[in-house]
Amino acid sequence: MQRPLRYRWIPLLLLIGSLTPGSAQITLSSAYFPEVGDSLLTNQATDTYQAGISFQPPGENLTWDFGTPDVRYAFTEVLEAVTNDTFFLDAEARLSSAAFAYEYYQRTDSSYNMVGLVGTLPFLRDTVLATRLNPPRPVKRNNVTYGDRFASTSVRELRIHVDSLPAEIRQGTAGSVLGLYDSLRVVNTSVRNDDFDAYGTLLLNGKAYEVLREKRVEQLETRVYLKAGDTEYADFTDLIKTFDASSGQYLGLQPEEGTYYFWAQGVKEPIVEIEFDENERPTTFLYIRGERTPTSVQADEALQNVSLQPNPVSEKFTVRYDLMDAGEIQPALYDSRGRQVRQWAPQRGVPGRQRFEGELGDLTAGVYFFELKSRSGRTVRKLIKQ
Secondary structure (H helix, E strand, C coil), X not given: CCCCHHHHCHHHHHHHHHHCCCCCCCEECHHHCCCCCCEEEEEEECHHHHHCCCCCCCEEEEEEECCCCCEEEEEEEEEEECCCCCCCCCCCEEECCCCCCEEEEEECCCEEEXXXXXXXXXXXXXXXXXXXXXXXXXXXXXXXXXXXXXXXXXXXXXXXXXXXXXXXXXXXCCHHHHCCCCEEEEEEEEEEEEEEEXXXXXXXXXXXXXXXXXXXXXXXXXXXXXXXXXXXXXXXHHHHHHHCHHHHHCCEECCCEEEEEEECCCCCCCCEEEEECCCCCEEEEEEECCCCCCCCCCCCCCEEEEEEECXXXXXXXXEEEEECCCEEEEEEEEECCCCEEEECCCEEECCEEEEEEEECCCCCCEEEEEEEEECCEEEEEEEEEC
């Protein structure tokens, strides 16, 4: 006797079910937007580990196994509330990040937007400058899923008096040109494409995450304009590059660079963040450091609850931390290029709350990185010298 038609489909359905991978497609809601007070905990892997990773092409139900990365640095970035800011009027929060002194953000129903930056330029590393993004740049979006694509363009503009430029620039090869003008305008245009190109399971430090991968590709163009008196601004970018060939690394149209972000629902940090160059070679590998709770496991198990105040600082600052085991801690300070500019005497102590005081009165204003190094790792905090 022949089975009814509806029963003849059952073996086929069972076969299809057995061939379907187990990962579920993810839709990211605003639950992964950061909130004021959040501490975003990330590690940076070593160059040796980073060199061994490879990318997968876009696709569905993929698996990424990043194993247990070797730790180079540990970062804690705290999202602070912003009120009554006279420059970033629409900002609600700011973050002291690994890339800039401060990033300023606003939250809407549809996106989490960067509205401005405080940091340095490649040729003004000792001067901290503030600039707005026009229009604001979405860094996270609500209700995104596999296959979504977005394109955006943002412009940053700075106006600087020529006399405020560092002496090394005014007296350098381009100085004969700059000396004829009084005002300088730097315009930075960013064109970015965001592609949510894959989803699946990510394995990291013995834990599995269901993730949605976002590929961001950005191209920057920086132009320099000069004016004298009441004349109009004129584009001198190419002329400056002729006088100073090294300026080509940050002036004019730059090669594309990109970042892969692996997002998980409800997790504020990227599970993994991989920066890559125009040849898709990895240049930086960042990854989440444990859960977002006060008891999160830090890369440097010898140090906990590290705080640095005040920040920004004009002369003296104080660092407090919990020392988990008796031992020696080495404080040091690095500039924005990664060069060590100061090292203090090693601090020795017994387990418990510790205090270290440093002084920066003779250093120029700018962005620095304060490091506490123990026998088990490093803890780094960004420090802004006024």
